[in-house]
Amino acid sequence: MIPGESKLERFFARYEFSVRHILGASDVDGYPLGELLALADDDAARRWHDLTLGYTETTGHPALRAAIADRYDKVSPDEVVVCGGGAVEALFLLVHALIEQHSHLVVVWPAFESLHRVAQAAGAAVTLVPLRAHDGWELDLDAVRAALRPDTGAIVVNYPHNPTGALPAPARFQELLDLARERGIRVVSDEVYRGTEFDPATRLPAAADVDASFVSLGVMSKAYGLAGLRIGWLACRDRALLARVTAMKDFTSVCASAPAEILALIALRAHDQVTGRCMDIVRGNLAHVDAFFARHADLFEWIPPRAGTVAFPLLRAPVPIDEFVHELIEQEGVMLLPASVFDHTENRFRIGLGRSDLPAALARLESYLSRRWRSRA
Numbered sequence: 001m002i003p004g005e006s007k008l009e010r011f012f013a014r015y016e017f018s019v020r021h022i023l024g025a026s027d028v029d030g031y032p033l034g035e036l037l038a039l040a041d042d043d044a045a046r047r048w049h050d051l052t053l054g055y056t057e058t059t060g061h062p063a064l065r066a067a068i069a070d071r072y073d074k075v076s077p078d079e080v081v082v083c084g085g086g087a088v089e090a091l092f093l094l095v096h097a098l099i100e101q102h103s104h105l106v107v108v109w110p111a112f113e114s115l116h117r118v119a120q121a122a123g124a125a126v127t128l129v130p131l132r133a134h135d136g137w138e139l140d141l142d143a144v145r146a147a148l149r150p151d152t153g154a155i156v157v158n159y160p161h162n163p164t165g166a167l168p169a170p171a172r173f174q175e176l177l178d179l180a181r182e183r184g185i186r187v188v189s190d191e192v193y194r195g196t197e198f199d200p201a202t203r204l205p206a207a208a209d210v211d212a213s214f215v216s217l218g219v220m221s222k223a224y225g226l227a228g229l230r231i232g233w234l235a236c237r238d239r240a241l242l243a244r245v246t247a248m249k250d251f252t253s254v255c256a257s258a259p260a261e262i263l264a265l266i267a268l269r270a271h272d273q274v275t276g277r278c279m280d281i282v283r284g285n286l287a288h289v290d291a292f293f294a295r296h297a298d299l300f301e302w303i304p305p306r307a308g309t310v311a312f313p314l315l316r317a318p319v320p321i322d323e324f325v326h327e328l329i330e331q332e333g334v335m336l337l338p339a340s341v342f343d344h345t346e347n348r349f350r351i352g353l354g355r356s357d358l359p360a361a362l363a364r365l366e367s368y369l370s371r372r373w374r375s376r377a
């Protein structure tokens with residue numbers, strides 16, 4: 001079963017291509033095609049030039065799977081399945097494969113909708129374990145432990161975290177992995193923002209490297225700025241699980257787009273340049289956003305992200321967040337993402353750090369604030 005509709009995607013669909021500035025997105029400005037092609041090594045340039053536009057291998061182009069496997073310590077190319085419908089497709093298939101075996105998942109929340117809603121729609125039981133602002137969005141291991149049941153098939157986490165920008169200390173994350181291992185429960189680790197840590201020393205291990213049953217989810221959309229390729233993947237050393245996912249894929253995309261696979265290959269081989277360009281944008285924007293929230297500390301609670309491309313501030317003013325967000329769109333053409341799309345009831349919004357027009361968007365937000373709260377802003 002497919003969930004009724006995605007609140008987040010419907011919100012984007014309504015505004016994404018009509019507003020002036022997207023200030024709530026989680027992706028990074030798309031990489032220009034010409035610049036990406038200029039990074040191709042000889043082998044990849046030849047593959048691009050000679051490419052034929054037929055079907056591709058269901059599990060993904062072997063060279064692409066090899067380049068993805070290179071991002072891990074213990075994963076081999078045969079332990080990767082590429083999905084041409086992004087991380088969304090990978091999650092959809094993975095969740096269905098998991099709940100064939102187990103009827104319950106534990107999901108750290110708030111979360112990107114697919115992480116819990118796909119399982120719920122398919123009839124699985126899902127226990128959401130909340131992260132809370134008052135303890136800095138810290139991972140609550142006691143709550144995870146309390147949520148486990150005999151039929152729990154996986155603990156689903158997403159670090160760096162969307163929408164809060166949270167990242168647990170490596171020791172805390174290790175405790176979670178140890179807990180899962182002790183109980184014989186899989187960890188599904190959505191690592192689509194891995195590589196965007198502001199301090200690289202805080203990068204967490206990839207779950208697929210830690211235990212053969214754990215699954216790492218990756219995508220080209222965030223740290224690489226290549227959302228338009230729609231290339232996502234699952235990495236896992238449990239080949240039986242990947243075989244089941246691959247079989248299901250025959251009923252979704254069958255295979256990824258041939259050009260997208262080669263472009264992803266080029267980007268992965270030029271990893272440092274491609275992700276470096278994204279992190280330059282994100283770091284520059286974080287400085288602007290930090291300064292903005294320091295200027296408006298009376299109106300907003302600001303917990304700076306430790307990693308990733310988003311954060312989840314609180315509007316302290318007594319105005320419902322949906323009203324605030326819609327007024328800002330109407331008056332200034334600036335789109336933030338209200339917490340309601342995550343079914344989160346606090347007066348929060350998601351702000352994104354990946355778009356180069358962020359300073360202009362903040363200037364418009366500031367003029368809106370000064371009109372609405374002239375005496376305070």
Ligand SMILES: Cc1ncc(COP(=O)(O)O)c(C=O)c1O
Pocket residue numbers: 026085086087088089112158162190192219221227230232
């Ligand atoms: C945590 C998380 N997982 C998965 C995805 C899906 O990525 P894509 O839309 O590129 O498939 C997103 C996108 O926002 C995300 O934030």
